[in-house]
Amino acid sequence: MVQGLNARATRARGLGAVQGVRRLACETGASAACAAPRRSLQGAGAAIAAALIAVASPVWAAGPAVVVKHGETVTIDGVRNIVMRADQAKGGILLLTGGDGRLNVTDGAQFTDGADNVLIRNRDAFAARGYNVMLVDLGTDLAAAVGYMARLKAPVTVIGTSKGTERLAQGLAKGARPDKVVLSSGFLSPESGPGDSVQAILGTPSRLPPTLAIHHREDHCRWTRPAGVEPFKAWAGPKVEVAWLSGGVDDQANPCRYSGHHGFAGVDAAFVDRIMAFIAK
Template sequence: MTKLLFKFGITLLVAVFANLAFGQPTQRVEDIPTRPGVTQRILVLAPPTPKAAVILFAGGHGGLQITSDGSFKWGAGNFLVRTRQLFADQGLLVVLVDAPSDRQSPPFLAGFRQKPEHVADIKTVIAWVREQAKVPVWLVGTSRGTQSAAYIATELLGADGPDGLVLTSTILSDNKSQPVPDLPLSKIAIPVLVVHHEQDGCNHCAFSDIPKLMSKLDNNPRHELVTFTGGNSRGDPCEAFAYHGFNGLEGDAVRKITEWILAK
């Protein structure tokens, strides 16, 4: 009887660990052909039964230089890069985009985020995601990544475009390229969530400029501003471990974003 109970216990443990392993999102790197001679590298985290999909756009120059084993030569600390697993744990299919193959050296995505070629690349990525899972596809940008996500949402309307848009630490002013409030946001009919830290110290993301952004969304049928205070801030106020990157608030921020995406 003792041996039988022991064997039963071992079998039960094996089954439990197998189920846990099965429930873990898998991670892989994909190179998707987009424009002639160009591929778009993405890092994919896929839960077994995703509820929705998020395409994540990191800030800065955006050149993550994702290696074949899924590591990064740059940007590992970026808010959306370091929280990718948290999104997957919430049941979302996560797609983290790098600069395309023809932009794998400086300036990477700088000067490219609001170009037709960038739109073409992400249009193909959206289509690829929809082939993987029949779920809504959202674009999520942070900092300069919001200039990508918002621009693409104004260009890809209808069936080829995303089902929703999330802007975190939005670029609200910029003397080198179009800040998000200057884009034709009135064209966007999909849901839009704006997430911002009230103490963001980056001079391109002053919370006092948020009303200008929100006023451009007045005619959007479903839009909302979610704000945060507190957490931790260290280093450059425009970098990922300042308030700008929701340092110390990552779990709350991801949870709020996911709840909003999945809300009926």
């Protein structure tokens, strides 16, 4: 993968190419590249290339192993995920992280990436409400995962955050049928920002089950602007309920990270409470 990135960087010419790579680095959380000065093509290119190599490196990407309490590793169509089972469960919740979607789940209910994501860091809070919870790793077939959780206990809700909302929409478009979905800091509509949106991926609101769009009023991430929420609501109609949160802390260096309003930093309890109120209806 690193060799492929290096080859692409060698072929790239001009400021537009560097800015494209810079956007990719920002999306994957390489804050050094994201913060590189635009005015210096050579300096920005060097910073971005170095950060992208770091992003591509498994050694850099893998953090310390996290063991999920009361969890078990389950394999769904060849991909490992983690399930936390509740006693006398009320239903199931699937958590789709943002960024590249990778948790790097291993045996023993362990994972190495994405522990600080708002959904993943609040996994115990969701489970404490009496629901089975699945931490969904990259590459998992969403329809199969929903089916697995439904066999444990229905109803099933899928929660996606940030770029995870794109993957959630792709899963719905391919036939996943959860009972409800939650779109957190979502790529909702063209007004949300550049790139694909849930609206564009689905094409029609008929593919949506009852949906909660939960957003921070001060989300400054360029892909998930608050301005995209109301157009999405207008498109989807009564299927969508909107919830706004305020307060907490922001990340001035990279407003698209878990550590700012985009990731509901500092308002975790209100975030979980609002989602669970929707699920419990």
